[in-house]
Amino acid sequence: MKHIFYIVAISLIGISFTSCSNDIMRKPNVRYMAATDMYTSVGYETYATNPNFKNGVGAQLPVAGTIFRGEIPYEIPDTNEGYLLAKETLKSPLETNDVNLAKGKALFTINCAICHGDKGDGQGILVQREKVLGIPNYKDREITEGSIYHVIMYGRNMMGSHASQLKDNERWEIVQYVEKLRTDLLPQNTSNN
Numbered sequence: 431m432k433h434i435f436y437i438v439a440i441s442l443i444g445i446s447f448t449s450c451s452n453d454i455m456r457k458p459n460v461r462y463m464a465a466t467d468m469y470t471s472v473g474y475e476t477y478a479t480n481p482n483f484k485n486g487v488g489a490q491l492p493v494a495g496t497i498f499r500g501e502i503p504y505e506i507p508d509t510n511e512g513y514l515l516a517k518e519t520l521k522s523p524l525e526t527n528d529v530n531l532a533k534g535k536a537l538f539t540i541n542c543a544i545c546h547g548d549k550g551d552g553q554g555i556l557v558q559r560e561k562v563l564g565i566p567n568y569k570d571r572e573i574t575e576g577s578i579y580h581v582i583m584y585g586r587n588m589m590g591s592h593a594s595q596l597k598d599n600e601r602w603e604i605v606q607y608v609e610k611l612r613t614d615l616l617p618q619n620t621s622n623n
C-alpha cells in the first residue's frame with residue numbers, strides 16, 4: 431500500500447515539474463493535420479477580394495429573389511400610386527390589444543419620437559433643437575394603417591425609410607401605436623389630455 435502512495439506522490443511531483451518547463455510553454459504541441467485550413471484559416475476581409483467567388487468579391491449579396499426567413503416581401507412599389515394603394519387597401523394583420531400597443535410604444539419611442547415627439551404632435555427633440563423641419567402633427571394628416579406602414583417601409587420626402595431597422599410585425603406594432611396617438615390628438619379627444 432505504501433508503495434502505491436510513493437509512486438503516486440513521485441509521479442505527481444514529476445508531472446508538476448514538467449508542466450512548468452519553459453520548453454513546453456514555448457513550443458507548440460503536436461499538431462494533427464497541421465497543413466489544413468482548420469488550424470490556420472484564411473481570413474478573408476469582408477470588403478477585400480475573394481478568389482473563391484466567381485466575381486471575386488468578398489462581400490456577397492444574398493442570391494436574387496431570396497428573402498429572410500419569416501420576412502414577407504412588400505410588393506407595393508415606392509410610387510405615388512403605391513402610396514395611395516397602400517393607404518386604401520393595406521390592412522394590419524395584428525389585432526389591436528394592449529400588448530401590441532405597448533410594444534409599438536416602445537419601438538416608436540426608440541425610432542420615431544426623436545422627430546415626431548412622444549405624442550406624435552411633431553415636437554420631437556430634434557424639432558425643439560431646430561435640427562429638422564417639416565415634421566407634421568399626425569392629426570393634420572389623413573393617414574391610415576396602410577399608409578403609415580408604407581411610409582415606414584419607404585420613408586417620405588425628408589423622412590428616411592425605416593424598413594431595415596424594423597421587422598414586419600414591429601412595423602405593424604408601431605402603426606397601431608401611431609393610430610392611437612393620432613386619435614388622441616384629434617380635437618374631439620384633446621380636451622381630457
Ligand code: HEC
Pocket residue numbers: 538541542543544545546562563564565566571572573577578581582586587588589590592604605608
Ligand atoms: C428624421 C426625422 C424622422 C424620423 C426619425 C421619423 N420621421 Fe416620420 N416624418 C418625418 C418627416 C419630415 C415627415 C413629413 C414627410 C412629408 O410628408 O413631407 C414625416 C411624416 C411621417 C408620416 C406622415 C406621412 C403621410 O403619409 O403624410 C408618418 C405616418 C410618419 N412620418 C411615421 C413615422 C414613423 C412610424 C417613424 C418611426 C418608425 C418615423 N416617422 C420616423 C420625419 C421623421
